[in-house]
Amino acid sequence: MAESKRIEIGEVEVEKIIDALNRFHGIDFSGYSRASFTRRIQRIADKDANGTFDSLLNRVSENKEYFSRFLKEVTVNVTEMFRDPSFFASLRKNVLPELNKQQTLQIWHAACSTGEEVYSMAVLLHEASLLERSTILGTDLNPEVLLKAKQGVFSERDFPEYIQNYERSGGKAALSEYYDSSYGNSVFKPFFKDKMTFSEHNLVNDGSFNKFNLIMCRNVLIYFQKPLQARVLHLFKNSLVTGGFLCLGSKESLLFSDDRLAFEVVDAKEKIYRKI
Amino acid sequence: MNLIDLKGIEIIAIGGSVGGIKAVSEILKSLPADFPIPIVIVLHRLRNVTSSIQSVIQHSTALRVKEADEKETITPSCAYIAPANYHLLIEEDRTFALDYSETVKYSRPSIDLTFECIAEIYGKAAIGILLTGANDDGANGLLRMRNAEAKCYVQNPNTAHAKVMPRAAINLGAADFLIHLEEIGPMLKKAVQNRN
Numbered sequence: 032m033a034e035s036k037r038i039e040i041g042e043v044e045v046e047k048i049i050d051a052l053n054r055f056h057g058i059d060f061s062g063y064s065r066a067s068f069t070r071r072i073q074r075i076a077d078k079d080a081n082g083t084f085d086s087l088l089n090r091v092s093e094n095k096e097y098f099s100r101f102l103k104e105v106t107v108n109v110t111e112m113f114r115d116p117s118f119f120a121s122l123r124k125n126v127l128p129e130l131n132k133q134q135t136l137q138i139w140h141a142a143c144s145t146g147e148e149v150y151s152m153a154v155l156l157h158e159a160s161l162l163e164r165s166t167i168l169g170t171d172l173n174p175e176v177l178l179k180a181k182q183g184v185f186s187e188r189d190f191p192e193y194i195q196n197y198e199r200s201g202g203k204a205a206l207s208e209y210y211d212s213s214y215g216n217s218v219f220k221p222f223f224k225d226k227m228t229f230s231e232h233n234l235v236n237d238g239s240f241n242k243f244n245l246i247m248c249r250n251v252l253i254y255f256q257k258p259l260q261a262r263v264l265h266l267f268k269n270s271l272v273t274g275g276f277l278c279l280g281s282k283e284s285l286l287f288s289d290d291r292l293a294f295e296v297v298d299a300k301e302k303i304y305r306k307i
Numbered sequence: 308m309n310l311i312d313l314k315g316i317e318i319i320a321i322g323g324s325v326g327g328i329k330a331v332s333e334i335l336k337s338l339p340a341d342f343p344i345p346i347v348i349v350l351h352r353l354r355n356v357t358s359s360i361q362s363v364i365q366h367s368t369a370l371r372v373k374e375a376d377e378k379e380t381i382t383p384s385c386a387y388i389a390p391a392n393y394h395l396l397i398e399e400d401r402t403f404a405l406d407y408s409e410t411v412k413y414s415r416p417s418i419d420l421t422f423e424c425i426a427e428i429y430g431k432a433a434i435g436i437l438l439t440g441a442n443d444d445g446a447n448g449l450l451r452m453r454n455a456e457a458k459c460y461v462q463n464p465n466t467a468h469a470k471v472m473p474r475a476a477i478n479l480g481a482a483d484f485l486i487h488l489e490e491i492g493p494m495l496k497k498a499v500q501n502r503n
Contacts, residue, residue: 042399066396066404066424107408114392250407253377253393282377282390282405 038076038084045069051092058102058172059235062259071105103175107254110147111189114249115281116199119155121301123201126245126276127159133244136165139270141234141248143169146180148247151197153223154209158202162226168241170232177229183210183219190217234263239270246271250280257287264288271306278303310484311458311498317432318381319344319495320425322418322448324351324440326468328360330488331438332367335386337492340369343499346386347375347395347425349418351444354392361388377405389416397424412444422448431456436491437481438462440472450481459483460491 038044045068049060060068079087090097113119130136136156140149149169156162171177190206197206210217232240234251246267252260267277268290277285277294279302285291294304323330327350335346352358365372368386375387381401389395394406394416411417418437422445425433435452437445439462453459461482464470476482486494 064398064404066398067406067408070396070406070420071408107406109408253405253407257378280407282393287378 038079038082038087040069040073040076040084042069044084045072047088048072048091051088055092056098056102058233060105062235062256062262064254064256067107067254068105071107075101075104099175102173106173108144108173108176110144111196112147112151112185112193113196113200113202114148114151115301116196116201118249118278118281118301118303119151119196119200121298121303122152122155122278123159125297126278126303127155127161129274129276130161130244131159134164136161136245137241137243138165138167139241139243139246140167140169141232141246141267142251143171143177143180143229144173145176145185146183146229147185148249149180149227150183150185150219150223152247153219153226154197154202154206155200156226157209157223158204162223165226167227168243169227169229171229172231172233172235174231177231181224181227181229183224184216185210185219187212187215187217234266235259239266241270242272243270243275244272245276245278247278249278250283252283253280261288261290264290268293268306273306275306276303277306310486310490311434311460311494313344313434313495313498313502315432316344316434316458318425318429319346319434319436320422320452321346321348321436321438322350322422322440322445322472323438324414324418324442324444324469324472326439327351328363330462330468332364333488334436334492334495335364335368335370335372337496338368338370339496340371341384342370342495343383343502345381345383346370347381347389347397347421348386349389349395349416349421349445351414351416351418351440352391354415358391360391364388375403375405377403379403389421391416395421397421397428399428401428412442414442414444417448418445419448423451426451426455426457429455429457431458433457435459436462437473437476438488439467439469441469442471443475445472446475446479446481449476450479453481453483460486463487 194206210219297303372386374390396404461473461476463485464473
């Protein structure tokens, strides 16, 4: 087996990588949970056939192209449309009618990766006749995934599952009305993209830049250690208008944050909170 | 004779796929509410539907059964189930970590990933049990556990609901013992009584 040539990524190696990313690129991963982060680096190292750890570390530090690939691989960029349909059903039922009371809507998808949830949300807003008055911001620390999100081009292969999710979320139209198919891709119609802006933002060290009516950040906090989780939740609190909504992933919670008292629970199971 | 020695054992990991809910229920039904070793269960499950695995399994046993929460500390007298659509990892400080990264062998949760974590963190203080299943997830993970000196048990494929998963583990050389499903629970129960 190739097992013998494997670059073993342990605690020491992880700390060296974190240090290099910080020193050479100003990106701080020290608050990331180690089990998952170690596995990401191991995954990258496993693709390096005959490499050594030192050569990997050098490339991460000094080779721009390698670094940008590394950055994309080391963060988790798995996302899908209408993941957890029951969550989107709850948004339709419990949140959109409240948003309908506002003249304009500012919506922030934090750590949006390639944008599948941004488009899911845009579909919901459109169906509730709210898209016209909305500005949707998608941010991520990784410029490459943002380019993809901006294009709104997704693989047609994934759409049977997305359509099923969409219908389970209470979608009444045909999802295919919202995109054009070409060469195995599904390209979202321009009227969705017109409402979207994408920009780089790192939750670890960037601050607040606006007040939002809704912030969506699902399955991101699971990768952070508790102090970083608390910091990010605080940032969200400060970035919401009073009455604004915060949506977390189904296994994430405000429960352990000091800022929980600033929120009321809208849907405990779907992890939807409202700033009071 | 008891094949299972629980001296020094700090965790029991169980993996399965097709037929796994029933198999796990069969094992847990023998265990008392105060069973002193935490159990971590990874079963393949449907994505994007609300499922009742936890309550179905809870129905079979006096032992507390719950879905693992992120950053939850692993404690005795509890059977933890990997939540749907997340990988279940374990940190050095013996807390759970959830991960929504790529599927492994088309599976999320992946039995391999959880078993690998347990191999790294618990080494020989773990027991691995791989049950019925229709793909080969879990075999590599169990081998990693065995290489880390954990005791590894595989359900006898001849009596397993689906044979692919236990066979894959046997073919890799990941099994210390082949056992029949109905033996496991009573053996664990007895082993606890003999523990000290």
